[in-house]
Amino acid sequence: MEQTTREKILSSGKKMFLEMGFQSAPLRKIVAQAGFTQGAFYGYFKTKEDLFYALTDEFVEKTFILLDMVQEEMEALPAERRLFEMSGCYLRHLPEIVAHFSTYQAEFKLVVRCGEGTKYAGLLDTLAQRNISQLKESLQAFYQLSEAEEKLLTILMKGYFSMLAQIILEQGEEEMLQMMIGVHMVFEQGIVKLFQLSAKGK
Template identity: 35%
Template sequence: MELTDTQRRILEVGKQEFLEKGFKDASLRAIVKEAGFTQGAFYGYYDSKEALFDALVSPAADGLLNQFIQAQQAHYKLIPEDKTEQCQDLSTSYLNYFINYIYDHFDAFKLVTCCSEGTRYASYVHELVELEVDQTKDYHQQLCQLGKLKGTVSRNLYHMITSAYFTAVFETVAHDMTREQAIDYVNELAVFFNCGWNGLLRFK
């Protein structure tokens, strides 16, 4: 459904208020006043401050989550095709796709990364980590059963490594890197973590 001019104005003013003050300290009264509308006009579109934040964030955040799930499924497809040696190259390829997606929706992910305390998105990165840990652990167990790797890693270590990795990726947004800087950074990051996984898991 196409947005009205009033709705666009509310979203733009709300975004700036959230970016400047964070969700918890942002004022709905200030948003309405700056937008130049009544609270009644606001409630005609959003029933709360959180609903406004969700409208600004959810399309991009949910889109990244869905693509992340698709990336995990793509890794499983390597197993029956006997192409599991390509898994790290595939991961790096998807990482580049993800970082470009994040930068295509930079303000939304800035809100998620730096301004979401008090909303359901405060745990967004943690939820990605948990999803990745569960799937990666299962994927590596399947590779181990096929004789594709020798090493083992505890779930606690999986979680700590994955949490460090995702935190590092989203630091691009927290530190306002340019897209070009972010792409260079995450590719160096991929090399670093791939070397670590290779050392621990001893891929064949």
């Protein structure tokens, strides 16, 4: 089926944003590559930002719906068991999470690597901070984290999310699932063990 004018502009915008990033991609070039004038563009989008969000809003919205569902399931666990059972909850949902990011792999790249200058700049840090807050709350059911331990947890989890982002950007769905399981097990066991030892030392 022949693409509509809007679809052609979206396709051109996606290509240019992926190649150059949002800030560096000239609107005139996006429109020209689609085969239209800027007047035609403004019949569908008000700004370059509107075009970017038309490409990414659905992905971001569905990402938060999915992750909120997993987080709510974890928070429903009894506080005294949450630290040790939240991993199983995450792993049960991981195939669904991986399928989501595999489907929206290009949109993930748009947001994470090409979204500077948009409302989604820093999205990866936002996702990491959500995870940090939940893990910190689960750890504090057993003992109070020191300021240094909170900083260490933040560093570790930001590194964890950076690794996940690299996997999502570079791997196919099957490899993505295997690698995300492996990275999760290493970090989860390592972090829990580290803070268990810290608790015993207090």
